[in-house]
Amino acid sequence: MLIRRRTLLAATAATAVAGPALAQNYPRRAVQLIVAFPAGGSTDVGARILAAAAEKDLGQTITVVNKAGAGGQIGFTEVARARPDGYTLGFLNLPGVNTIMLDPERKAAFNVDSFIPIINQVLDPGLIWVKGDSPYKTLADLTEAARKAPGKISACTTGILSDDHLAILMVQEAAKCEFRIVHFDGGAQQITGVLGGHVDCAFDNVGGVFKRVQSGEVRGLAVTDVERSKFLPNVPCTKELGMPTVISSSTRGVGAPKGTSADVVKVIETAFLKAIKSPEMLQKMDAVGLALKPMVGAEYAKYYADTQAQAKKYTEWALKQR
Amino acid sequence: MEALGHLLQGFAAALTPGYLLYAFVGCMLGTLIGVLPGLGPAAGTAILIPLTFSLDATGAIIMLCAIYYGAMYGGTITSVLINVPGEAASVVTCIDGHQMAKQGRAGSALGIAAIGSFVGGTLATVALVAVAMPLASLALKFGPAEFFALMVAGLCLVVGLAGNNMLAALLMTVIGLLFAMIGVDPVRGAPRFTFGVEELYDGIGFVPVVMGLFGVAELLLAAEKRQTHMVEAELKSWMPTGAECRQSVGAIGRGTVVGFVLGLIPGVGAIVPTFMAYVLEKRVSKTPERFGKGAIEGVASAETANNAYANASMVPLLALGIPSSPTIAVLMGAFIVNGITPGPFLFKEQPALVWTVIASFFVGNALLLILNLPLVGLWAKLLKIPFSYMCAGVLIFCVIGAYGLKQSLFDVWVMLGFGILGYLLRKLDFPIAPAILALILGPMMEKSLRTTLEISGGSFAIFLDRPVALALLAIPVIVIAFLLFKPRSLAPLRESDIE
Numbered sequence: 028m029l030i031r032r033r034t035l036l037a038a039t040a041a042t043a044v045a046g047p048a049l050a051q052n053y054p055r056r057a058v059q060l061i062v063a064f065p066a067g068g069s070t071d072v073g074a075r076i077l078a079a080a081a082e083k084d085l086g087q088t089i090t091v092v093n094k095a096g097a098g099g100q101i102g103f104t105e106v107a108r109a110r111p112d113g114y115t116l117g118f119l120n121l122p123g124v125n126t127i128m129l130d131p132e133r134k135a136a137f138n139v140d141s142f143i144p145i146i147n148q149v150l151d152p153g154l155i156w157v158k159g160d161s162p163y164k165t166l167a168d169l170t171e172a173a174r175k176a177p178g179k180i181s182a183c184t185t186g187i188l189s190d191d192h193l194a195i196l197m198v199q200e201a202a203k204c205e206f207r208i209v210h211f212d213g214g215a216q217q218i219t220g221v222l223g224g225h226v227d228c229a230f231d232n233v234g235g236v237f238k239r240v241q242s243g244e245v246r247g248l249a250v251t252d253v254e255r256s257k258f259l260p261n262v263p264c265t266k267e268l269g270m271p272t273v274i275s276s277s278t279r280g281v282g283a284p285k286g287t288s289a290d291v292v293k294v295i296e297t298a299f300l301k302a303i304k305s306p307e308m309l310q311k312m313d314a315v316g317l318a319l320k321p322m323v324g325a326e327y328a329k330y331y332a333d334t335q336a337q338a339k340k341y342t343e344w345a346l347k348q349r
Numbered sequence: 350m351e352a353l354g355h356l357l358q359g360f361a362a363a364l365t366p367g368y369l370l371y372a373f374v375g376c377m378l379g380t381l382i383g384v385l386p387g388l389g390p391a392a393g394t395a396i397l398i399p400l401t402f403s404l405d406a407t408g409a410i411i412m413l414c415a416i417y418y419g420a421m422y423g424g425t426i427t428s429v430l431i432n433v434p435g436e437a438a439s440v441v442t443c444i445d446g447h448q449m450a451k452q453g454r455a456g457s458a459l460g461i462a463a464i465g466s467f468v469g470g471t472l473a474t475v476a477l478v479a480v481a482m483p484l485a486s487l488a489l490k491f492g493p494a495e496f497f498a499l500m501v502a503g504l505c506l507v508v509g510l511a512g513n514n515m516l517a518a519l520l521m522t523v524i525g526l527l528f529a530m531i532g533v534d535p536v537r538g539a540p541r542f543t544f545g546v547e548e549l550y551d552g553i554g555f556v557p558v559v560m561g562l563f564g565v566a567e568l569l570l571a572a573e574k575r576q577t578h579m580v581e582a583e584l585k586s587w588m589p590t591g592a593e594c595r596q597s598v599g600a601i602g603r604g605t606v607v608g609f610v611l612g613l614i615p616g617v618g619a620i621v622p623t624f625m626a627y628v629l630e631k632r633v634s635k636t637p638e639r640f641g642k643g644a645i646e647g648v649a650s651a652e653t654a655n656n657a658y659a660n661a662s663m664v665p666l667l668a669l670g671i672p673s674s675p676t677i678a679v680l681m682g683a684f685i686v687n688g689i690t691p692g693p694f695l696f697k698e699q700p701a702l703v704w705t706v707i708a709s710f711f712v713g714n715a716l717l718l719i720l721n722l723p724l725v726g727l728w729a730k731l732l733k734i735p736f737s738y739m740c741a742g743v744l745i746f747c748v749i750g751a752y753g754l755k756q757s758l759f760d761v762w763v764m765l766g767f768g769i770l771g772y773l774l775r776k777l778d779f780p781i782a783p784a785i786l787a788l789i790l791g792p793m794m795e796k797s798l799r800t801t802l803e804i805s806g807g808s809f810a811i812f813l814d815r816p817v818a819l820a821l822l823a824i825p826v827i828v829i830a831f832l833l834f835k836p837r838s839l840a841p842l843r844e845s846d847i848e
Contacts, residue, residue: 065391065675072682096755097533097550104547132539136547181804187538209803210536212796215672219615222669223489225804238690239670315685 053113053291057088060281061109061117063102065095069234069317070279073149074118076311077281080302085295098186099123100135107137111286113295119144119282121331122275125338126188130346140285144331145292146299147280149312150320151232153194153251154262158221159244161228166249166268169228170202177205181226183217184210191230193341194251194275201270221245232277233258234316251275258316278320278334280327296323352478359704363411363712368705371408372713375415376720382416382436383423385750389436389556390420391676392753394683406687407702411709413683414663415716417676418470421619421659422717425462425652426728429455430580431743433564433750437556438619438655440785441627443563445640445647450580452643455729457589461597461645462652463721464589469605469657470714476609477660478707481668488613488665493804494811496616497797498821500790503621505825506628507786518783521774525784528553529791536799548759555789557751557764562781564747565768568740570775578739580732588725589645597649600630604653611654612661615673619658620789624782626654660710666691667703 060078064070071093078089094102103124106117119142128135155166163169173180184192187210195208209226211217214235220226222245233250237258240247247262251273255264265273281299283292302308303321312319322330362368382393394416404412424435429446442462449458508518531542532552543549589597604626611622630650631640640647665671670692672678684691689702696703734742751764774781805811812818 069682092756094756097547100550101547101755130538133533133550134540134545178806187536207803207806209800211800212535215615215678218669218671219489220492223492225492239692242692244692 053294054085054087056114057090058085058114058116059090059092061092061094061102061106061115063094063096063099063106063118063120063123065093069151069315070118070120072315073279073312073317076308077148077299077302080305080308081299084298084301097133098127098188100127100133103127104136106282107141107284109284111284111288113283113287113291116145116281116283116295117142119280119331121278121280121334122190122193122338123277125335126193126342129339129342130188139332139335142282142331143285143287143292144280144282144327145296145323146303147278147320147322147327147330148299148303149280149317150276150278151234151317152256152264153190153230153275153277154233154236154240154256154259155194155198155228155230155248155251156221156236156240156245157228157248158224159246161246163228163248164246166198166263166265166270169248170198170204173199173204173206174202178207180206180228181209182206183220183226183229184208185213185217185231186210188342188345190232190275190277192345193338194230194273196341196344197251197273197275198270201273233318237316249273257318274337278330280322355700355704356478356708358701359706359708360711362407362701362705363708368408368411368709369712371404371412372415372709373716373720375412376419376713376716379416379419379421380423380426380717380720383420383439384426384435385746385753389424389676390417391674391679393420394676394679406689407705409687410684410689410702410706411713413680414706414710415713417680418466418656418659418710418713419717421655422463422466422652422721425466426459427746428563429458429462429648430728430731431564431739431746432567433743433747434556434559437559437789438623438658439651440559440563440620441623441651441782442648442655444627444651444782445642445644447563447567448641448643449645449648450729450732453580454643454645455580455732456725457593457645458648459725459728460589460722461593461649463718463725464594465597465601465604465649465653466656467714467718468601469608469653469655470660470717471711472605473609473612473657473660474707474710474714477664477667477710481664484613484664486669488615489669491614491817492815493797493800494815494818495821496614497794497801498812498818499614499617500621500794500797502821502824503625504787504790504794505828507624507783514780517779521780521782521784522787525787526791528558528784529788529795532792535792535796536803546759548757552792553788554751554755554760554763557760558767558788559785560747560751561764561767561769562771562774562785564743565764566771566775568743569768569772571736572740576736578732578734578736588722593645597645599633600626600646600650601653603629603633604650605657607650608654608657608659609661612658612673613664615665615671616793617658618674618789618793619655619662619676620786622654622658623651624786626650656714660714663710667695667707670695 060074062071062074074091078091082089094105099120109115127133128138157163182195195206199205211220214231217229217231221229233256239245240259247259249268250256250262250264252264253266300321300323303319309319394413397416420436424439425442427433427435428439428442429450432443432447434440434443446458508522531549533540533550540550607626607629608622611617627647627650630646631637662673662677665673666677666681672681681691747764748761751760771781801811
């Protein structure tokens with residue numbers, strides 16, 4: 028099945044472009060950008076804004092293709108297996124892509140070397156939050172309670188091995204405390220769970236909850252980053268709270284399959300960087316509470332490698348607990 | 350009555366020609382999305398979001414909401430005509446709707462569906478206006494424990510009311526639950542029964558399964574009989590008759606209540622209310638044996654519940670900012686992109702917008718009725734197409750639908766496989782509905798049970814501490830007790846219940 032599909036793909040591609048894609052004749056046709064999450068989700072929204080903006084500079088249509096499923100594994104696999112000709116790119120969601128490949132039971136068909144990280148778009152830092160009238164006023168209040176009564180304070184994630192799950196493990200390690208971890212399926216369930224009083228606190232990202240924090244409906248205890256979020260200037264970051272090891276975020280950028288030529292990567296990087304730095308992009312992303320964090324070349328490659336190393340440590344820890 | 354004043358202003362805005370046009374276009378597009386199998390409301394809304402970028406925020410939201418409930422209605426058309434649910438929530442409509450079409454009553458079925466959808470949608474919107482805020486905060490108390498209890502109660506009601514066919518229904522439920530186990534374990538995150546096939550990590554796709562079990566199986570049965578037309582009976586009616594309307598009044602009323610109440614609870618999804626309304630209708634009917642053989646109440650209850658649910662599910666979104674289904678999540682994304690964040694502050698910050706949108710719900714439901722009643726005859730005429738063409742057309746339709754969902758060829762194979770399974774089950778006279786309900790409820794039931802136990806630290810005592818959960822769990826116990834003692838009152842409930 029797979030072989031047949033790939034032969035077909037190869038044949039179609041061969042008629043479309045003869046010879047290897049070189050920078051001077053790239054791109055000659057539409058580029059597809061695979062998003063491993065469903066249409067309408069926050070990765071998708073960001074990707075569509077980016078694609079529309081980058082098209083102008085790339086000079087070709089960029090089609091966003093949603094290949095959702097298995098927490099992103101279907102889409103990431105598709106990117107990893109695509110022909111490295113620059114016509115198939117994919118959104119890399121970190122640390123999601125890392126935790127999938129690090130979990131042996133998931134039998135991922137890709138590893139850390141399967142992708143060339145080209146350019147990062149969004150860095151949405153983690154946010155630890157409680158109900159607006161919760162007795163926990165600070166992160167220290169919360170960790171203190173979880174230390175005194177180990178396993179009694181419930182903390183919810185947006186899914187197993189999500190960045191939020193790893194963030195809970197980081198806090199447990201740094202504050203030497205133990206939460207009762209409850210895995211929800213996405214941010215909406217967290218809101219119901221915490222506001223309804225079913226769980227004590229939630230680990231999510233700034234983009235999903237910042238409006239509620241601004242309105243006072245929920246209380247942000249800490250942003251898991253080295254600096255405060257521009258959307259929540261009154262919420263302290265974990266670094267200033269003396270927890271420099273609690274650094275967790277959901278980042279999303281564009282990558283290409285291994286083997287894509289450096290020239291082609293440069294063309295993509297240039298076009299996408301211009302789009303990300305445009306004022307319209309900033310304005311649109313501000314509206315949805317997503318912070319832009321353009322990273323390219325060596326900086327993004329290092330970030331990708333660092334995330335892999337950090338995810339490895341906590342994924343192994345999480346797997347030991349299951 | 351501050352709300353009423355706001356609402357009147359909302360109407361004034363919603364009835365301006367521009368917004369009226371957006372609602373109209375939305376209803377049209379939505380109906381089209383509903384008709385195309387595989388392209389459900391969630392995917393359809395997501396695809397059409399960019400279309401609204403050029404509109405102002407209110408216009409964009411009005412149009413997207415119209416697309417949403419337009420799609421909820423559109424799915425009915427294919428369910429009735431060719432036994433293919435255009436979107437997942439129309440599964441129940443297939444059961445009696447297609448039987449009605451076979452008796453030449455396609456017009457009646459589509460007509461009552463349009464009327465029921467209108468009444469359900471409108472009444473649910475009235476209720477939304479009246480009680481949105483207090484009910485929404487009450488729904489928050491509905492945690493994983495209560496959710497699990499509700500799922501168990503729902504499943505038991507369907508199986509328990511199967512009468513003499515109970516063994517078959519139970520067997521089919523277990524088969525459905527087994528298929529529901531396929532996929533990544535929701536708590537440990539490890540794949541189960543996937544045999545290394547990544548496409549199975551999210552479980553078996555619900556839409557390909559129902560398209561196979563209903564649509565493809567129907568084609569196979571029809572092909573075997575060498576029919577000249579998909580439906581051989583003469584088309585007798587264009588509209589429901591007076592008697593049929595009278596028969597459906599109760600069903601529409603009860604469907605509205607079921608749809609509205611379940612719409613308030615985040616996460617229930619559109620299929621559960623339709624099933625519950627259908628089972629309730631059969632339970633209260635004096636002639637339950639007609640169900641599954643073209644009972645108009647069956648169509649009326651499911652379709653009413655469907656649209657009442659669609660409108661009620663706006664309550665958690667507008668009042669709390671909680672999207673209660675994938676489609677609503679997409680809508681919420683569209684709200685946010687348009688600079689509106691749903692939630693408790695929305696009513697205070699942008700009352701003009703909220704009330705215009707709510708008023709547009711009324712307008713949209715009315716438009717949908719005006720749009721669809723005259724078209725009923727046109728749709729029903731499709732049945733005149735000779736079977737040889739129809740068969741090929743429906744199959745292509747199903748294949749495109751199954752593929753289009755995730756652009757996955759794997760789903761096409763799933764659909765065809767379940768088509769053959771559905772054919773065999775129909776031949777053996779096994780009821781299909783319990784398996785479908787189990788397939789949809791199974792993962793929700795498992796996830797909520799395990800989340801409940803995560804919250805309680807593994808103790809089942811949590812169910813005893815929660816009165817609502819306990820009460821819901823008592824329902825199946827009572828049903829089973831009734832069945833064991835078999836009182837006379839249950840005697841008419843024999844034979845096929847949901848098939």
